[in-house]
Amino acid sequence: MSVYAFFIFDRHTECIYTKRWAPVPPPQQPPTTNGYARGATDASILARKALKAEDDAKLIFGTVFSLRRMVRQLGGEDDQFLSYRTAEYKLHYFETPTQLKFLMLTDTRVGNMRTALHQIWATLYVEYVVKSPLSPAEHPKGVGVANELFDGGLESFIASLFAPQ
Amino acid sequence: MSGAGGNATQQLRLARHHHRNQRQSHYSHTSFTSTDNQNVRCSPFATYLPTNTPNRVVFALLIINKAGGLVYNRTFAPGLQKLDGNDYLILAGTFHGIHAISRQINPAPAAQHLPGYRRPPTTGLESLESSHFRLTCFQTPTGVKFLLFTSPEQPNTEVVVRRCYEIYGDYVMKNPFYSMEMPIRVEKFDRALGGYLVRP
Numbered sequence: 129m130s131v132y133a134f135f136i137f138d139r140h141t142e143c144i145y146t147k148r149w150a151p152v153p154p155p156q157q158p159p160t161t162n163g164y165a166r167g168a169t170d171a172s173i174l175a176r177k178a179l180k181a182e183d184d185a186k187l188i189f190g191t192v193f194s195l196r197r198m199v200r201q202l203g204g205e206d207d208q209f210l211s212y213r214t215a216e217y218k219l220h221y222f223e224t225p226t227q228l229k230f231l232m233l234t235d236t237r238v239g240n241m242r243t244a245l246h247q248i249w250a251t252l253y254v255e256y257v258v259k260s261p262l263s264p265a266e267h268p269k270g271v272g273v274a275n276e277l278f279d280g281g282l283e284s285f286i287a288s289l290f291a292p293q
Numbered sequence: 294m295s296g297a298g299g300n301a302t303q304q305l306r307l308a309r310h311h312h313r314n315q316r317q318s319h320y321s322h323t324s325f326t327s328t329d330n331q332n333v334r335c336s337p338f339a340t341y342l343p344t345n346t347p348n349r350v351v352f353a354l355l356i357i358n359k360a361g362g363l364v365y366n367r368t369f370a371p372g373l374q375k376l377d378g379n380d381y382l383i384l385a386g387t388f389h390g391i392h393a394i395s396r397q398i399n400p401a402p403a404a405q406h407l408p409g410y411r412r413p414p415t416t417g418l419e420s421l422e423s424s425h426f427r428l429t430c431f432q433t434p435t436g437v438k439f440l441l442f443t444s445p446e447q448p449n450t451e452v453v454v455r456r457c458y459e460i461y462g463d464y465v466m467k468n469p470f471y472s473m474e475m476p477i478r479v480e481k482f483d484r485a486l487g488g489y490l491v492r493p
Contacts, residue, residue: 203425
């Protein structure tokens with residue numbers, strides 16, 4: 129059992145928090161003699177990676193938004209989209225009444241994570257973000273969400289869920 | 294009955310290869326007008342489906358062609374909201390797009406393999422759960438998608454959707470009057486699906 133990523137989207141469709149549990153990267157290539165060129169490629173790789181992460185968040189939001197609408201259309205207004213699964217990964221979804229969307233990507237063997245997402249909202253997000261006097265009511269570009277307490281709490285909560293047996 | 298069973302086995306085997314270039318040879322020894330398979334519930338492949346489980350509900354089946362167009366749409370039991378034909382077409386197109394995107398946002402790391410290993414193709418969305426229904430999607434190697442809407446309690450949905458694919462292979466693909474990628478209007482297919490999925 130492993131977790132790949134965690135996202136929070138606000139009601140303005142903006143990604144306000146992202147956390148990725150990256151797999152161990154492959155070993156670096158040996159340094160080349162041309163230090164300048166190497167630095168340039170590193171920077172471009174980093175930029176591309178950041179761009180890809182941003183694009184991924186947008187794609188994931190688009191997917192979930194459409195699926196959520198589809199589920200409402202077919203199952204009625206009180207139907208809720210819970211999760212979907214492909215052969216490679218599983219996406220878990222939880223939406224609060226204020227249209228805050230909590231998403232988690234895990235591997236396919238993980239069971240229902242809805243209660244875990246609810247718990248993240250109730251015990252971590254509400255406690256450390258909503259009740260924080262320093263954080264604004266809305267979080268444009270994620271201001272005030274990724275504070276130390278929330279980050280650390282989420283880290284340890286996920287670690288306890290996905291602890292090696 | 295053993296003769297019918299043998300014929301059905303043969304048809305099944307051939308249906309699995311229907312996307313290959315063997316369709317011409319099918320016609321020589323497969324008679325889709327024969328009465329052998331008229332009642333699909335007599336077929337030996339239907340035996341793994343218990344008939345007396347009350348919460349086993351199949352709501353609807355949609356078939357989407359490889360271009361994202363809806364070619365078949367049928368409701369078997371009430372439970373989903375009523376949509377008009379246009380909404381179903383939009384739904385099929387949307388799902389086609391989501392399926393492609395869900396394949397692209399795969400976060401799983403690529404495992405290290407020996408050289409020469411061919412990675413299995415990544416699949417898109419296979420199963421979706423909501424609080425009222427479950428959607429099982431099965432994509433054939435040729436890109437046709439079978440969407441089966443069932444109740445969340447329904448077990449073995451993968452088996453059911455594969456059996457629908459077999460029926461499709463038997464009655465749609467082997468029908469010489471069916472033109473590819475077009476809406477399916479095959480009476481025997483309707484009857485076979487009804488016999489398999491509609492509970493009395």
